[in-house]
Amino acid sequence: MEKLIGLWIDRKKALILIIEEKKEQLKQIQSNLEKNTRFRGGARAKQPYSAQFFTAEDQIDRRLGEHLKKYYGEVVANIRDAASILIMGPGEAKFEFEKRLIHERIGQKVAVIEAADKLTERQFAAKVRKYFKE
Incomplete structure (x- = not known):
């Protein structure tokens, strides 16, 4: 039998339900993403759109991008x-x-992508089962 997978994902965690030969396995992966870091101190550039003004924000964006790359991997x-x-x-x-x-x-391999708010593990598993049953 083929392996069917349901995935609920946001930037903080992923729930994965693997259905294979009438067996189910639920996995959870945490991203351990930090909240946005704010840099304190330092004077703001006089011109609001100068390179100096965006440096801290660019560092945060790069760090976020690298973190998400590892998590999604x-x-x-x-x-x-x-x-x-x-x-x-x-x-x-x-x-x-x-x-x-x-x-x-x-x-x-992606069958469908749908919006879903936070779900309990049981609600998530029930939705995945229902989708693949149809």
Whole structure:
């Protein structure tokens, strides 16, 4: 039987339900993403759009990008051998992750992407089961 995967993802955690031969396995991956860091001190540049003004923000963006790259990589490693993938989640993370799957050349395995607010593990598992049953 083929491996079916349901994924609920945001930038903080991912829930993965693997369904294979009437067996289910639920995994959770934490991103350990820090809250946005604010740099204190230092004078602000007189021209609000100068390079000096954006330096701290650029550092935060680069750090966030590298952190998400590592986190999404860990999730991809857990779902790479799926036959079909259902992706759910709030916000933009589900679309960022879809781009990562396309980059990894497994984007064709995505069956559907749908918006879903926070779900308990039981609600998530029930939604995945229902989707793949239909």
